[in-house]
Amino acid sequence: MNPHSLAYSKEVATAYARITTEELPADVFIQDFLKQHGKNAHILDFGCGDGRLFSLFTKYGATRITGIDPSSAMIAHAHELNRTSDSVTAEVQTAATLPYGDATFDCIVSNFALHYVKDTGATLKELYRVLKPGGTLVAVFGDAQFTDRHDALRDTPLPLIFKNEMQVMTLAKDAERVREEAQSAGFTIEAFHRLPQVVSIATVPATHVERENVTIGIARIVARKA
Ligand SMILES: C[S@@+](CC[C@H](N)C(=O)[O-])C[C@H]1O[C@@H](n2cnc3c(N)ncnc32)[C@H](O)[C@@H]1O
Numbered sequence: 001m002n003p004h005s006l007a008y009s010k011e012v013a014t015a016y017a018r019i020t021t022e023e024l025p026a027d028v029f030i031q032d033f034l035k036q037h038g039k040n041a042h043i044l045d046f047g048c049g050d051g052r053l054f055s056l057f058t059k060y061g062a063t064r065i066t067g068i069d070p071s072s073a074m075i076a077h078a079h080e081l082n083r084t085s086d087s088v089t090a091e092v093q094t095a096a097t098l099p100y101g102d103a104t105f106d107c108i109v110s111n112f113a114l115h116y117v118k119d120t121g122a123t124l125k126e127l128y129r130v131l132k133p134g135g136t137l138v139a140v141f142g143d144a145q146f147t148d149r150h151d152a153l154r155d156t157p158l159p160l161i162f163k164n165e166m167q168v169m170t171l172a173k174d175a176e177r178v179r180e181e182a183q184s185a186g187f188t189i190e191a192f193h194r195l196p197q198v199v200s201i202a203t204v205p206a207t208h209v210e211r212e213n214v215t216i217g218i219a220r221i222v223a224r225k226a
Contacts, residue, residue, distance in 0.1 A: 005070060005094070006116040006169060013050065013073035015166040017081065022055050026140075029220050030111050033138040034060035041106035044068070046127060047113020051078030051090050057109070058088075066105070068093040069113075096122050103132045114141035115173045118155070124178075124185040131225045137187065143194055143219035144172035158216075175219030187223035194219050 038060030048067030
């Protein structure tokens, strides 16, 4: 395992599967997207984890689902939990270059994964390549808003605690930057929201936020390939 990877370990994967369900309040952002774009779609779930969202995609009419995650433990859970089938695959992908042809997917969903990705710019370029023209990407991710004084914290590791049960390291991603990277990759931004963290999927320790004066929230970007 690459020591710099933020892919979930076996221990974290087991805890994640225990404390999450197939629908969480925070999934409302993805549901809104699926109502518009899910029907008859081939969806790529980037950072799919244990395939927790696959049933939601099916509920909104997706016909084919490809889930990818760098954590072999999370992908193993997707199989053990019977979340895969002939039309639903889950595979370990670590490379910045995805093994899919240009214009393969109708939609790309990435839920709470981009804040683990070091080079979001390169990743967004690759996601743009595999998306069909007219296709849409939705990315929901942890958003760290900085004062200029704390600019040096960008993309640095940040502890994230889920329901007081497990801790993982994520990166302090600035959603504004990610939005610019999506535009540089070729996407047209259809929606960009920085949301206060009203949705309780996870919490960042208050002490960290106070000490570093970084505001943590959730961002949602909806972006289209022309
Ligand atoms: C909070 S979980 C979200 C899983 C799933 N999308 C969901 O909504 O339940 C974050 C996932 O991001 C994955 N991850 C870590 N580094 C990543 C990377 N560089 N690219 C894509 N996913 C990554 C982790 O292994 C983990 O499965």
